[in-house]
Amino acid sequence: MYYFYVAIFGALGAVTRYWISCSMGTGVFPYHTLLVNIVGCFLLAVVVKYLATLPCLSRNFISGIGIGFLGSFTTFSTFSAEVCLMVARGSGFSAAWYIMISITGGFFSAVLGFHVSDKMIQRKELKENGG
Numbered sequence: 001m002y003y004f005y006v007a008i009f010g011a012l013g014a015v016t017r018y019w020i021s022c023s024m025g026t027g028v029f030p031y032h033t034l035l036v037n038i039v040g041c042f043l044l045a046v047v048v049k050y051l052a053t054l055p056c057l058s059r060n061f062i063s064g065i066g067i068g069f070l071g072s073f074t075t076f077s078t079f080s081a082e083v084c085l086m087v088a089r090g091s092g093f094s095a096a097w098y099i100m101i102s103i104t105g106g107f108f109s110a111v112l113g114f115h116v117s118d119k120m121i122q123r124k125e126l127k128e129n130g131g
Contacts, residue, residue, distance in 0.1 A: 005064025
């Protein structure tokens, strides 16, 4: 089942990323890649922290979401290629900005994802304990 979940969710993640790229269009600055990578960091934190606490979801299913969907939704290789293209086109300042925003944005969105997950876990525990 593990490989099935990874394959199905991987296909869904790739299609979702492609749809976002097409919807946002391409321009000088790769906003679409920045968006999917930052959103993906947030979502992976939620998957790792919150979904793992839900007994109704199997580890294989959760891995399918994290590795399959989010692994194909986010993209380090596209990010790297876009930075190289920006530098080659003489947009070194934009490339540096893109690197800084991607790294700090990804980090802080993951921190936010863990924080949101903690709050959701606390709410769930209160509900379960009759509070």
